[in-house]
Amino acid sequence: MLAAAAVCPCPPLLVPDVAAGAAAELDGLRTACSDAVAVLAAARPDRLLVIGPAGPEEQGPYPSGAAGSFRGFGVDRAVRLGAGDGSARELPPSLAVAAWLLEHTDFTAAPVEGLGIDTALPSGRCAALGRESAAGAERLALLVMGDGSACRTLKAPGYLDDRAADFDAGAARALGAADTEALLAVDERTARELKAAGRAPWQVLAGAGEGAGLAGALLYDDAPYGVGYSVAVWS
Structure with a gap:
């Protein structure tokens, strides 16, 4: 059963070593993410599953202790997902x-x-994966990583798209209200066109949260x- 969930974005710039001189610009975001993780800890789960967007070759499970780094972003900073023996596969950026x-x-x-979610995974399969993850009596917590649109300004990675602000506002409302139906209704094509990598992980969360009665x-x-x-946060 899903006991709690936290939703956070996953830009590498969240890591101060990567952001370097611009690190202070995201201090408010870091604080909010830390507060969200504290909610997960307070729920006293039996297991924490971290899910995040991944490419086709990065999708799938990552055992406790799996390692990653930010060398691809010019910083020699290694991380490890929990304690354990890990695996040969390196964590995708979202899970790092x-x-x-x-x-x-x-x-x-x-x-x-950890669990890497293919950004192209259809909504129905995302929901089914979420339901499967939350099945059983153990108290499951989810840390869901994923960004909204990348098209909010002219200098955004995806350039300016007039649909982006409304898309993000709708997603934020649904996440803040723990509205599983609204999350499952997020359009795959629109999300892809707006480069919203969080769509699939959010819909996995929606499947896991169905019937859990959590407040957002x-x-x-x-x-x-x-x-x-x-x-x-959902708790």
């Missing part, structure tokens, strides 16, 4: 950011595993660098 966040907040409340709260909603970032 999650691993840093868990280390940064000293999360030790439960065993941690939105802790952060902004678009620094033209990318929609939302932080929310």
Whole structure:
């Protein structure tokens, strides 16, 4: 059963070593993410599953102890997802950011595993994966990584798209209200066109949260660098 969930964006710039001189610009976002992880710890879960967007070759499970780094972003900073023997596969960037966040907040409340979600995974399969993950009597917590649109400004990675602000506002409302139906209704094509990598992980969360009776709260909603970032908790 789903006991709690936290939703955080996953830009590598969340890691101060990567952001370097611009690190202070995302201090508010880091604080909100830390607060969200604290909610997961307070729920006393039996297991924490971290999910985040991944490419086709990066999708699938990552055992406790799986390692990642930010060398691809010019920083020799290694991270590890929980304690364990790990695996030969390196964490995708979204899960590496999650691993840093868990280390940064000293999360030790439960065993941690990772799951890379293909950004092209259809909505129905996302929901089914969420339901499967939350099945059973154990108290499951989810840390859901994923960004909104990347098209909020002219300088955004995806350039300006007039649909982006409304898309992000709708996603933020649904995440903040723990509205599983609204999340499952997020259009795959629109999300892809707006480069919203969080769509599939959010819909996995929606499947896991069906019938759980959790209340939501939105802790952060902004678009620094033209990318929609939302932080929310379900508890």
